[in-house]
Amino acid sequence: MNLRTILLTLTGIVLSHFSYSQTSDENYVTTHRARISGYTGSIAGVTDQTKVMRSTQYYDGLGRPMQQVIRKGSPNSKDLVTPIAYDTYGRQDKGYLMYENAHATPGNYHSSWSTEIASFYSSTTNKVADESTYYYSETKFEASPLNRPSKQYGAGDGWRSPDKFVAMNYSPNTPGTDTRHILQRFSVANNSNQTITHESAYSAGDLWVTETTDENGNISLEFRDKLGQTVAKKSQVSGNTYATTYYLYDVYGQLTFVLQPEGTVQMGTTYSLLNDTAFRKKWMFRYQYDGRRRMIEKQVPGAEPVYMVYDARDRLVLTQDGNQRVQLVNSNISLDKYSGQSYQLNGGTVTLTPGFHAGGSSTNTFSISTTAYNQYTFTKYDVLNRPIMTGICTITDDLVDIRADAQAMSGGETITTTGHGYSTSTTYPNESRSSITFDQVLSVTYYDDYRFKGQGYFGNHTHNYIDKGADFENTAMSAVSGQVTGNKVKVLGTDDYLYATSYYDDRYRMIQSISTNIHGGTDRVSNAYSFTGTVKKSIRNHDGEESVDTEETYTYDHMDRLITATHKIDQQGAVTMQSNSYNEIGELVEKNIGNAVQSIDYRYNIRGWLTTINGGTTLDDGNDRLGLELQYDLAGQFNGNIGKMKWKTAGLGNAYPKTYDFTYDLQNRLKTATYSQLGANNFFNVTGDDNGIRYDANGNIKDLIRTMAGQVADDLAYAYNGNQLVSVKDYGTSGLFTDGNTTNTDYKYDQNGNMISDANKAIGSITYNYLNLPERVSYTDGNGVQEVQYTYDASGVKLKKETTSGADIDYLGGIQYRDGLLDFIQHSEGRARKSGASFLYEYNLTDHLGNVRVTVDAGGNVIQRDDYYPFGLTFNSYTSGTENLYKYNGKEEQKETGWLDYGARMYQPDLGRWFNIDPLAEETYDLTPYHYVYNNPLLFIDPDGMFGDYFDEDGKHLGNDGKDDDKVYEVKGNTDLDQWGPDGPVVNESETTITEIGTRDDFVDMNGKEISSDETKNALVGLSINMKNNGITEDYAKITVTGGDRSETKNKSVSGAKKSRHIQGDAADIKVKGMSNKDLAKAAGNSGLFSASIYYPNMGDTQGFGRHSHTISIGVFNIRTSRRNIQKNAPHVHVDNRPGKPQKAIEYTGHNPKNPTFKILK
Secondary structure (H helix, E strand, C coil), X not given: CCCCCEEEECCCCEEEEEECCCCCCCEEEEEEEECCCCCCCCCXXXXXXXXXXXXXXXXXXXXXXXXXEECCCCCCCCEEEEEEECCCCCCXXXXXXXXXXXXXXXXXXXXXXXXXXXXXXXXXXXCCCCCCCCCEEEEEECCCCCCCEEEEECCCHHHCCCCCCEEEEEEECCCCCCHHHCCEEEEECCCCCCCEEEEEECCCCCCEEEEEECCCCCEEEXXXXXXXXXXXXXXXXXXXXXXXXXXXXXXXXXXXXXXXHHHHHHHCCCHHXXXXXXXXXXXXXXXXXXXXXXXXXXXXXXXXXXXXXECCCCCEEEEECHHHHEEEEEEEEECCCCCCCCCCCCCCCEEEEEEECCCCCEEEEEEXXXXXXXXXXXXXXXXXXXXXXXXXXXXXXXXXXXXHHHHCCCCCECECCCCCCECCCCCCXXXXXXXXXXXXXXXXXXXXXXXXXXCHHHCCCCCCCCCCCCCCCCCCCCCEEEEEEEEEEEECCCCCEEEEEEEECCCCCEEEEEXXXXXXXXXXXXXXXXXXXXXXXXXXXXXXXXXXXXXXXXXXXXXXXXXXXXXXXXXXXXXXXXXXXXXXXXXXXXXXXXXXXXXXXXXXXCCCCEEEECCHHHCCCCCCCEEEEEECHHHCCCCCCCCEEEEEEXXXXXCCCEEEEEEECCCCCEEEEEEEEECXXXXXXXXXXXXXXXXXXXXXXXXXXXXXXXXXXXXXEEEEECCEEEEEEECCCCCCCCCCCCCCCCEEECCCCCEEEEHHHCEEEEEECCCCCEEEEEEEECCEEEEEEEEEECCCCEEEEEECCCCCEEEECCEEEECCEEEEEEECXXXXXXXXXXXXXXXXXXXXXXXXXXXXXXXXXXXXXXXXXXXXXXXXXXXXXXXXXXCHHHCEEECCCCEEECCCCEEECCCCEECCCCCCHHHCCCCCCCECHHHCCCCCCCCCCCXXXXXXXXXXXXXXXXCCCCEEEEEEECCCCCXXXXXXXXXXXXXXXXXXXXXXXXXXXXXXCEECHHHHCXXXXXXXXXXXXXXXXXXXXXXXXXCCCCCHHHHCCCCCCCEEEEEECCCCCEEEXXXXXXXXXXXXXXXXXXXXXXXXXXXXXXXXXXXXXXXXXXXXXXXXXXXXXCCCCCCEECCCCCCCCCCCEEEECXXXXXXXXXXXXX
C-alpha cells in the first residue's frame, strides 16, 4: 500500500491529517485545533498543548476505530486514551472507560493499553473511582446471526458481584401462553370524528415483543406490528399487572391517538368509550392532519385542542388554543391598589358589579366577567421565510375559510419606515381584511443591518456600539447577513415595548448587546473572547432605578476547562468566584468559591455518578459547612436510583448526620423516604419524611403520608377528574398541607388545563396570559382579599411582581429590586446583597439537585440552612438576615402562595405536582401531564435540566436516558433503540455505534431566559444559511435540501464574497447536508463562516411559530456566542461555562417536527 497523506491547513484554526501509517504502524486521523492566533502555516508540528489541541483516532486494518488519544489532554498534560476492542465476531462487546497515561511520544498509539488502563483504575493515589477489574461495560449477545444483545452490564464490580444487568428478550407475541401479550387491535377512520373501531385481539405472531428487565428487576415490554409501528408499551406495576399505553394510527400510518395507561384501566372492555368526547379529553392524546400531512390539530389530555393554520409555503401562520377560542374568566379582585388605572381587555365585554359579603355590606371588591372569542397567535415572515413579527389577532371567519385564505398566500413582508418597520399585508393574516383585527403586536425581529436604530417604531433608541477597551479587541460589523440585529418585545398588559440591539464581530460572535429595561434604563453587555471562542471577560453596565456595573473574567486550561472565574461590582475588589481543579480524566473534583471561603470537593463512582460532596458526613476540610453522600448500588439500587442520602451541616450547632432511605415502586417512582437523624445520645430521631406514596397508572399521586417527630402530619387523599386534581383531603393532624376546604371541589381549570382556583389555599382566581403564565392571583387571608400581579414580556420573561400586602419585586435579568430599591445581584454561586453603598457577597452550597442547603457570608458564617422533603417542602430551616427565596432546585419561592417559579410553570411542592399542563407532555405519553419529574425527585429536576439525548446522523432524536447529565450522543448504524438500560440504550455493538459527542447546551431567548432544547423539538420551522466564501470548492459549498422548500435555487452552491441561500420549511422534515456536515465544515477553508438562524416559537406556543430565532455562527470548526446568564438581547445560542462543562460546538443536522435540529460537539 502506498503511503498517502492529505494535509488541509486552515489558517490559525484547524488542521486535519489523514494517514495510513504512523511510527506505530497504525492508521490514524489527527485533528489539530489552534488555541492562539498568529499561525499562518501548518500547525501540525506544534507540540505545545497550550497552543494547539490535538486528538487522534486510530483504526485497525478493517477501518474500525480502535483507540482515541487526546494528546496531553488531561489536567496533568498526559494523554487521555479511550480503547475500543472487538470480540472474535467483530462485535464491540466491551466499552472501555477513558484513562490517563504518559507516552514517550505524546499522542502516539498506546500499544500497552490493557496494562495501562488496569493500572490506572486500580491506583488509590488518584482522584478517580477505584476499580481493579470492571473498568468497562459489557454486552452479551444472543446465539443467533442477528447478534442482538441479551445482557448488558455497566462498569463496576458493584454490578458484577451481585450479577446485576439489563436483560433483553425478543419474541413474537404469544397471547395464548403469556397473558402479558394480550392486546387489542384498533383502527381509525379517516373522517372528521376520527372514529375508532375495535377490530379484535391480536393473534399469536401478529406482533414482535421486546422485553427489557433492568438491574432492579423492573420489566417493560414494547409491541410492534409488521409495519414496525409501536402499537403498545407495557410497564410492570406489580406481579403480573402492567400499565398499558396504546398507540393508534390512521390508514396513512400517521399517529392519531395515544391512550394513556389509566385510560386503558378505565376503558376495560368498553371499547366504545374511545369515541366518547369526554373520555378522549381525559385520557387520550389526539392528532389530526391535512392532505399535505401537516398537523392541523392537537389535543393533550385535560386541554381543549390546539388548531394550526399554514400558508402556501407550509409556514405556520396561526395557532389557537382553547382559551383563545372561548375565554370565560370570573374573578373577584380588589381595586384599591389599582384605583385610577385603566386596563384593556382583548375583545369581548367587561362587566363590573360590586361584590357583597355574607352580611350584605358592599366592599371595594368587584366581580369581573370577561368573554373573548376567536383569538389567534399569528406569525409573519419576510421574503426569506424568517419570522419578523408575532402577535394576537381576532378573526371572525370560520376555521375552514381561514385555512383556505391562508393557503392562498405565499409572499413575504418587506422592510418599511412606518408601522413596526415592516409591511403587514403580504402574508396571512392580512390586517386590511374586515374580518381580521390585530389586537396587539407582541414582538418584532430585525435582521442583517441596523437601519431600525433611531426610528420611531424602535422607540427612537440609537443603541450605539461603545468600544470597551483593550481586552475587547474585536470590532463590531455594520452588516451581518442572516443575524438578528434588533428586536422589540411587548410588556404584556401595557402598551410598552422592550428594545434590544446586538452587535457581532467578524466571526459572528455577539460582542455587545444593548437592551432597554422596565425601569426605562438600559443594560449593556460586552463580551471578549479567546481565540477558541471562550468568554474571557464580560462587562454589564446596568442603568435602572439605580446604576451598577459588574465585571466577570474567566481563565481556562489547555483543554478549555474553566479554571478561575472572578466577579467584580463597581469599584469593589474582585472576588474569585470559582477556582476549579479536575481529576485525571477531567471530572471536577474541587471548587473553591468566594475567595476560597468554602472548598467544595466532589467524588464519583466508576460510572461517573456523584457519590460525595466534601467527603460526605466527614466534612473533609475543617471549615466545610455541608457534606453529602449518595448511595446507589451500596443501598440496593442498581439502576441509577438513589437508595440512601446522608448529609451533615456545620456551623450552627446540631451538626449531627442526617439520613434519608428511599424505596421505589417497579416504575422507579418514589415510594417511601424515611428520614432519621443521629442525636447526641446516638439514637435516631424521626423528624420528617414522605413515607407512603401511591400512584394511579398515569403517575397521578393518589395518597401521600408525611410524618413529623414520629407523628402523622399529612395523610393526603387525592381525587381526580382525568389527570386534573379535583380535591385533596387531609386526614392528618398538624401537617404541612393546609386543607382549607370541606367541599368536594378544591380546584378548577380553564380550557388549557391551567388551574384557576385553589379553595384549600383560599385562592379565588388565577388568570393567565397567552403563554399560560399566571398574571393575577386573588386570594383571601386574615386581612381580607389580597392580590399578586405578575408582569411578563411577550416571550415569558418575568419582569415584575406586585402585591397588595407585601413588597413589589422587579426582575431585571439577575438584578432584583425591592420596592424600587436595588436588593441584590445574582452571581454564579449565590448573590451579592446591597448594603448601603456596597455589596455583601453570599454563597450557596447546593446538593446534587441544585437545592440550596446552606448559605454562608464572605466570612464563612452560616446565615441560612434548609433541609427538604423529597418533593420540595423545607424543614430544619434557619435564617439569619434576609432570607434567600431561591432554594429548592434554585427556584424562587412565592411566599404568598407557596408556589415555586420554574419559569415556564409554577410548581406546588406541598402536593408534588404542577398545576399547568407540561408543554412537553408528548415526551411522556404514559404519564400525567401534571407530573413532577417522573415522580422521582431524588434523581431528576425540572425539565429545564437537560437529559442525556441520543440522535442519529441526521439529527433525528432517538430518545433520552433520563439522566440529568446534559450529555449528547450520536448513534450510527442501526438506530432502532428499543432497549434502554441505566447507562443508555442497549444495542448490538456490531451493528450500532454510540459516541458521546459532547454536552448539550442551553438556549436562551432575547432576554436571557433559558429555553430548553426540548422546547424546539415540536417547533422548528425554518433555517437560513449564509456563507462567506474564501475559495471554497463547490463540493464543500453545495447545500442539499430534502423536505421543506426544494427549489433549485436553494440547492445551488453558495459563491461570492457574501452570498446567502435560504432553506425554508415548516414542521415538515427538513434535512440539510453539505456545510452542515462536520468534516466538510472543517475543510471549508480560511474563515469560511457558515451561519444559521434556527427559528422557533414562543415558549407557551408549543405548536406555533413565534418570533424568535436562534442565531449561531459556525466557524470552520465550531460555534461560539456569548454566555447566557448575562445576555439580554437578540436570540442566540450561548456557551455554558459552568465548571466541568468544556466549551462546546454546535452542528446543524436536520429537522423533524418532533425532533431537535442540532447536536453539540466538544
